[in-house]
Amino acid sequence: MKLYYSPGACSVAIHVILEEIGRPFELQLVALKDQAQNTPEFRAINPKGKVPVLVRDNGAVLTELTAIAFYLGSTFSEAGLWPADVEAQADTLSFVDYIAGTVHPQGFTRQFRASRFTPNPADEAKVIEQGKALAAEYLETIDKTWKGDTWVMPQGYSIADAALFFVEYWAVKRVGMPVPPRIEAHLKAMLGRPAVQRALAASGMAA
Structure with a gap:
């Protein structure tokens, strides 16, 4: 591959x-x-x-x-990253799709590529602020609807955790925004995983 x-x-x-x-x-x-x-x-x-x-x-x-x-x-x-039960599969896909389809483009692409959301350069600052507000809202929603314990899903570590990782990493490490308690704890747990450490090191990203 x-x-x-x-x-x-x-x-x-x-x-x-x-x-x-x-x-x-x-x-x-x-x-x-x-x-x-x-x-x-x-x-x-x-x-x-x-x-x-x-x-x-x-x-x-x-x-x-x-x-x-x-x-x-x-x-x-x-x-063990994908559940066997169809109900858990649906929940996992729903979460990953929320990250990829909503949190990423609306919360963070607005901050990183504001010009995509307005033809007027003078409005880009407003787009960035909107992105920050949306990112905070989305992460609060994830925190309030958390189904698992350390990991996102009740069945344990899964592809959902890898999906959440990149947006919470952006929030804390790239933007410097405060995040809810479960998100903060999850990021810390992810940064402790050898697989995550290897991925970050290969890309030259700070752990």
Whole structure:
């Protein structure tokens, strides 16, 4: 398998899952800061122009964080990252999709790429503030609806934890915003996992 990633991007969630699974994989850097996602070479692999991208062992390309996380968790079930019960599977997918489809773009992309949300540069500061407020709201919602104990889901550590990790890491390490108690404890627990430490080190990210 090969993971196309960019340091500090949401692809770190998939990197963590791959490290947890323990199967051989390659890393292929796509430097978003250098607009590498827009090169013809990368667009030939993923016309959407974004990471993560997973090239499977059979050569097939898979995109979108939720789909890749589901594929890895369910395919390599021995790693214990994907529940066997269909009710728990639905809850896990719902959580991962909330992170990837709402918390990430509305709470954090607004802060990091404000120009995408307004044609007027003068309004970008307002977009950033809106992103901060939304991120805080979303993390509070996660804290209040927490179903697990140390980990997000009652069945234990799963792909949901890897998904939450990248946004809580952004909140604390990149933005410097306060986070709710469960989120703070979860980030600390994630940073203590060897798989997370390996993923961060490979990307040059601070633990």
